[in-house]
Amino acid sequence: MKGTINPIRLREVIEYEDLFHDTFSGSCLRTGRIVQIVYWIKPGKSFISYDILDGKKKYLNIDDCPAPPSVQRCEIGFQTAFDLDQSVDIEIAGVKRTSVIEAINIHWDVKGLVVLYGVRDRTDTTYYGIQEDRLKEWNVGHEVNGQDGD
Numbered sequence: 001m002k003g004t005i006n007p008i009r010l011r012e013v014i015e016y017e018d019l020f021h022d023t024f025s026g027s028c029l030r031t032g033r034i035v036q037i038v039y040w041i042k043p044g045k046s047f048i049s050y051d052i053l054d055g056k057k058k059y060l061n062i063d064d065c066p067a068p069p070s071v072q073r074c075e076i077g078f079q080t081a082f083d084l085d086q087s088v089d090i091e092i093a094g095v096k097r098t099s100v101i102e103a104i105n106i107h108w109d110v111k112g113l114v115v116l117y118g119v120r121d122r123t124d125t126t127y128y129g130i131q132e133d134r135l136k137e138w139n140v141g142h143e144v145n146g147q148d149g150d
Helices: 132-138
Strands: 002-005 032-042 045-054 057-063 076-079 087-092 095-109 112-121 126-131
Touching: 032 057, 087 112, 087 126, 087 132, 095 126, 112 132, 126 132
Parallel strands: none
Antiparallel strands: 002 076, 032 045, 032 095, 045 057, 087 095, 095 112, 112 126
């Protein structure tokens, strides 16, 4: 899956004055520095959230919402190895199971990019937080977004 999002920049500082300015009313954002951007992708739905650090307080999973012009946004491109609804193999306790990807989470922070998947197996159990590298290991030789997984 390939795409582009337009989040608030990583490390951007949101000031109190930005959120309560006379020309801009109401925001679900919090004051502080953006320390993580997460793009959530589910069937028929996608959204952006932030982790924001304000001194000793850390706000987690703050939804993106309109912000005043003083808060800078940027364009970030991404590409995942697997797509929603794609059939993949996972390994649980040494046993391979055929599963379907039902969620993708893309995390950006100062350390870089991490792609995590949520997959549902034939027992209707969903496993979240499976790293892309692990999913590639379990699916060597399978088609991965039109490219051979080898």
